[in-house]
Amino acid sequence: MISAASSISSMIERPVAVSSTPTAAVKSVAGATAAGVSQVSFVDTMAQVASSAIDTLKTGEASSIAGIQGKASVQQVAEAVMAAEQTLQTAIAIRDKVVAAYQEIARMAI
Template identity: 45%
Template sequence: MIDTISATSAFSRLAGTKETELASAASMSQMAGSAVSALKGNSFSDVMQSLGEGVMDNLKVAEGQSFAAVRGEAATRDVVDALMTAEQSLQTAVAIRDKLVTAYLEIARMQI
């Protein structure tokens, strides 16, 4: 199980569509913050770390929504929205990882 975080518990205290709207806004603000911090000269590892944390946060929100649905506290639409957002974030992270591995292998094959 993914560890519970304070943001997830704060989201689970809310009811209805406000929860989904806040989760979407939080993930969008994290990605926007990551892009802005990348432009300010942060290192590549800092940018990758912040993107990874954003993906984990989306997964934690989706897990919290799933548990709330099992308890009967969340609407089906909210759960589906959270799961779709988490799935999209995870697919993006996997695609970025694949590109990084491919680039590393190409560099490793170069003759010096």
């Protein structure tokens, strides 16, 4: 499970060209600069989501091992594994959407 989330995390960390573009200000539809709005890049957000997903998967694995060793209750193991499964399904869905968007862009006429 962790290898799938790690590959998504490595895909997110690669786009240097996107993260190096300057983001000075947010502009509204009229073209005015919005003051007081903090700017968060898409790459940073996705990296944070991937990191959180990896942590959830690691927690699920650790809980499973603790359950096998008799250190965790069945309920704790079930909850951690279900959370890890949901996180993995979400990561796969995001990956599928990214691949579909890339394929759509690749099909566009120049």
